[in-house]
Amino acid sequence: MSGRGISAATADVVLRRLRAFRAISEEAAAKLEQAMRGHVVVASAGQELATEGDAAATIRMMLTGWAVRYKTLEDGRRQIVNLVLPGDTCDAQIYLVKRLDHSIAALTPVSYAELDRERFESLMVGDRTLAEAFWCETLSNAAIQREWTLNLGRRDAYERVAHLFCEVVTRLRAVGLVDGDSCKFPITQIDLADATGLSVVHLNRTLQELRSADLIVLRDRTLTVPDFDALMGAAMFDPDYLHYASVD
Amino acid sequence: MSGRGISAATADVVLRRLRAFRAISEEAAAKLEQAMRGHVVVASAGQELATEGDAAATIRMMLTGWAVRYKTLEDGRRQIVNLVLPGDTCDAQIYLVKRLDHSIAALTPVSYAELDRERFESLMVGDRTLAEAFWCETLSNAAIQREWTLNLGRRDAYERVAHLFCEVVTRLRAVGLVDGDSCKFPITQIDLADATGLSVVHLNRTLQELRSADLIVLRDRTLTVPDFDALMGAAMFDPDYLHYASVD
DNA sequence: CGAGAGTTTGAATGTGCTCAAGGAACGTGG
DNA sequence: CCACGTTCCTTGAGCACATTCAAACTCTCG
Numbered sequence: 001m002s003g004r005g006i007s008a009a010t011a012d013v014v015l016r017r018l019r020a021f022r023a024i025s026e027e028a029a030a031k032l033e034q035a036m037r038g039h040v041v042v043a044s045a046g047q048e049l050a051t052e053g054d055a056a057a058t059i060r061m062m063l064t065g066w067a068v069r070y071k072t073l074e075d076g077r078r079q080i081v082n083l084v085l086p087g088d089t090c091d092a093q094i095y096l097v098k099r100l101d102h103s104i105a106a107l108t109p110v111s112y113a114e115l116d117r118e119r120f121e122s123l124m125v126g127d128r129t130l131a132e133a134f135w136c137e138t139l140s141n142a143a144i145q146r147e148w149t150l151n152l153g154r155r156d157a158y159e160r161v162a163h164l165f166c167e168v169v170t171r172l173r174a175v176g177l178v179d180g181d182s183c184k185f186p187i188t189q190i191d192l193a194d195a196t197g198l199s200v201v202h203l204n205r206t207l208q209e210l211r212s213a214d215l216i217v218l219r220d221r222t223l224t225v226p227d228f229d230a231l232m233g234a235a236m237f238d239p240d241y242l243h244y245a246s247v248d
Numbered sequence: 249m250s251g252r253g254i255s256a257a258t259a260d261v262v263l264r265r266l267r268a269f270r271a272i273s274e275e276a277a278a279k280l281e282q283a284m285r286g287h288v289v290v291a292s293a294g295q296e297l298a299t300e301g302d303a304a305a306t307i308r309m310m311l312t313g314w315a316v317r318y319k320t321l322e323d324g325r326r327q328i329v330n331l332v333l334p335g336d337t338c339d340a341q342i343y344l345v346k347r348l349d350h351s352i353a354a355l356t357p358v359s360y361a362e363l364d365r366e367r368f369e370s371l372m373v374g375d376r377t378l379a380e381a382f383w384c385e386t387l388s389n390a391a392i393q394r395e396w397t398l399n400l401g402r403r404d405a406y407e408r409v410a411h412l413f414c415e416v417v418t419r420l421r422a423v424g425l426v427d428g429d430s431c432k433f434p435i436t437q438i439d440l441a442d443a444t445g446l447s448v449v450h451l452n453r454t455l456q457e458l459r460s461a462d463l464i465v466l467r468d469r470t471l472t473v474p475d476f477d478a479l480m481g482a483a484m485f486d487p488d489y490l491h492y493a494s495v496d
Numbered sequence: 497c498g499a500g501a502g503t504t505t506g507a508a509t510g511t512g513c514t515c516a517a518g519g520a521a522c523g524t525g526g
Numbered sequence: 527c528c529a530c531g532t533t534c535c536t537t538g539a540g541c542a543c544a545t546t547c548a549a550a551c552t553c554t555c556g
Binding site: 436437449453456 | 534537
């Protein structure tokens with residue numbers, strides 16, 4: 001939980017993410033890395049990084065590991081409203097509002113750079129393209145949220161789960177975390193159920209359907225998608241909503 | 249569909265909305281009104297204001313009437329992802345992305361001020377508090393989207409519809425469009441169903457349940473909520489997510 | 497090896513959907 | 527002002543997708 005050094009390799013993922021939106025200059029990239037250096041924080045799996053109702057404070061740039069944003073109802077029902085993947089910037093501009101409307105928790109051990117408002121704003125002021133990239137990131141997150149609304153409102157369980165897989169693979173590919181047709185997928189079925197608005201039991205059965213249709217292999221916290229086009233078809237997935245300048 | 253004069257009364261609703269987030273000075277208010285003057289556009293009910301896949305262009309500030317943002321699936325299923333109410337600014341900063349990920353359509357006859365990027369940005373640059381208010385508006389919209397995700401994922405039909413009523417009443421009250429315990433509610437059950445992810449038939453039955461529980465009166469395109477606390481309870485509604493500085 | 501978390505299975509239930517049709521309200525033109 | 531078409535609302539019946547409850551199985555880790 002303390003500041004430590006940052007390797008070029010881990011900072012790279014943030015840069016890759018921003019470069020999905022804008023061409024970041026080498027100077028700006030260096031400044032960004034500089035700003036993150038010495039501000040890396042680690043947290044263990046299950047740890048709550050922010051809590052609904054808290055005063056908003058710092059900006060986080062995820063380096064390694066997975067986290068989730070979620071909201072809960074009084075009686076314990078929980079909805080994961082977004083996955084926070086490596087490279088994602090959590091809550092740029094969040095300091096503008098008084099209190100958080102959702103919580104954030106680590107799914108796996110995570111590390112992230114934590115910047116305060118001044119440090120973050122001086123980055124934004126220093127390079128207009130970098131600032132635009134951050135804004136695009138925020139707009140992309142808003143667009144993901146809209147797509148999830150469509151997903152929960154109008155796709156059935158099978159399409160819905162398939163769509164989530166498509167989104168995650170596409171987002172991970174953009175930051176270089178997909179190797180061939182496989183990627184790490186360190187999320188339990190309990191959390192997958194909370195992300196798709198399904199019960200754990202039905203999620204499990206839906207996964208089995210996807211497996212027997214040869215659309216996914218999910219084992220040992222690793223996802224393999226042998227035929228991405230087929231999965232996209234099943235999900236009616238179109239990556240345009242992510243607003244990447246180009247999708248590989 | 250052409251530029252026309254703007255009365256102080258109609259511009260007022262935009263100002264009221266922004267003032268829910270920040271204290272806007274009289275000078276900034278005058279500049280805002282000035283910028284909108286002569287750029288008011290009207291559209292008729294059912295008209296599409298923007299289409300998914302279009303190049304993003306102008307910023308719209310809704311003055312009168314209701315509109316919706318929506319997304320559709322190939323086979324025609326439709327999900328309304330947000331209501332656009334008087335005072336709402338549609339897509340500040342939208343010019344940063346290439347293409348729209350959703351469509352916008354008027355539910356009723358609408359009027360709105362349409363600003364291009366330069367005009368809008370000069371407003372933002374001219375007054376820091378005004379700029380912050382616009383950013384808060386964007387963040388509030390993102391928060392609404394998260395709440396809708398929770399709504400669709402984890403609330404049942406009864407709670408879900410009740411929650412939508414609570415949200416709309418709260419948003420309309422913030423811009424002065426609630427008179428006592430009643431407000432205009434010009435939306436068909438078809439659209440209400442698409443907003444709540446229900447079928448029209450089931451939405452209709454859910455409305456009847458809410459009526460017989462004396463939580464709502466919905467007639468002649470007017471909504472009356474005799475006991476707002478009771479409706480909030482049924483919906484598990486907490487207005488904090490709207491991020492208004494103070495809620496009446 | 498035992499504890500605990502996560503996954504899988506079966507069975508019964510229920511919430512919400514589809515299909516189908518009738519009724520009410522509204523706008524337009526004769 | 528009435529006739530008509532259209533859109534919207536309402537109702538009934540049967541069905542299906544997804545839930546709940548309960549229990550067994552598996553895997554991991556200390």
